[in-house]
Amino acid sequence: MAPLFPEKSDLTEPLGEAWLTGVDCRIASGPFAGRTLGEAWTEMPAEWRGSRAVAEANFPVLVKFIFPTEKLSLQVHPDDAYASVHEKAAGGRGKTEMWHVVSALAGAQLQLGLKPGVSKELFLEKLVSHTLEDLFERKNVRAGDTYFVAPGTPHSIGPNMVICEVQEYSDLTYRVYDFGRLDAYGKPRELHVEKALQVTNFGKLAGGQVNSLLLPAEGASRSLLAACRYFATERWECAAKCQIMVDPERFELIVILEGAGSLAWPDSGARYHHGECWLLPASQSYLGVLPETPTSLIRTYLPDIPALKTQLHRDGVSAAALAQVIFD
Secondary structure (H helix, E strand, O other), X not given: OOOOXXXXXXXXXXXXXXXXXOOOOEOOOOOOOOOEHHHHHHHOOHHHHOOOOOOOOOOOEEEEEEOOOOOOOEEEOOOHHHHHHHOHHHOOXXXXXXXXXXXXXXXXXXXXXXXXXXXXXXXXXXXXXXXXXXXXXXXXXXXXXXXXXXXXXXXXXXXXXXXXXXXXXXXXOEEEEOOOOEOOOOOEOOOOHHHXXXXXXXXXOOEEEEOOEEEOOOOOEEEEEEEOOOOEEEXXXXXXXXXXXXXXXXXEEEEEEEOOEEEEEOOEEEEEOOOOEEEEOOOOOEEEEEEOOOEEEEEEEOOOHHHHHHHHHHOOXXXXXXXXXXXX
8 A cells, every 4th residue: 555555564454445535534633633524524514515515415525545456346336317216225326436547567457348349148148158358448557547437337447556536425336247256254245247237338438548638727737637527536746836726615625646745725734645635625715735745636526517618618628628528
């Protein structure tokens, strides 16, 4: 888990993911210090949440780091429509997500979507013969790559990479194939083939690799990685003092990928280090970043997609370029 969490070494059992905004994560500073995010969310004033999240009963965005040491199961996620009917007990929300590759060794790969022409019948045939991987599109990955994963897109992440995942808050995953692996009790992990087949998109791939869109920013390099109704995610490179302006309609999440320094907001400030996630209330007008070492960070928030498109059009971004990074 180094360099993000170098202190997490020699653990008694392997850790594959670090959830930064799980409802059981504890807040480290501020007026809700010591409380879980889930507890704090129910008590946060409306001006902290912002108007776009004030009606959300649960925290709406899950951010995590993934550290695979072997390839993950072949899996797929449902959309909201399916989950609202078939997964009410699990919250009734589907799972839309994006992956940003923080680091990757040479030869690292992921699998995203099925090859053209794959039918449900062929999918089942390959599943029975344990050759299902043959039907997946393989992607060689490099640090800085971004992938948008729409519900219904079969996928798997391989080893030798670190990914920052931003997603609609849901933990619904339908495993199709797990390579015969056993759990800690010596039993195969549960598969969800029937549900997976019901939600899998056997047509054209929705999403895939995204070409980031350079955005204006003073004192920093800023890129829009991907946006949809559930989240918009940017990457910032800050070598000198810079400022992130806050929309009063939304809270912001700031994830430090690399670097150290100080953060400043209208009534206070604090030091930051890599691996941290900061929640910036909608009531703050700005966040100042004062790096002591070059800093890379992820900024994610709940977007107003029509307003975002309008602003980017005004900035001279073409409709074709917008379609490559904004997913309606």
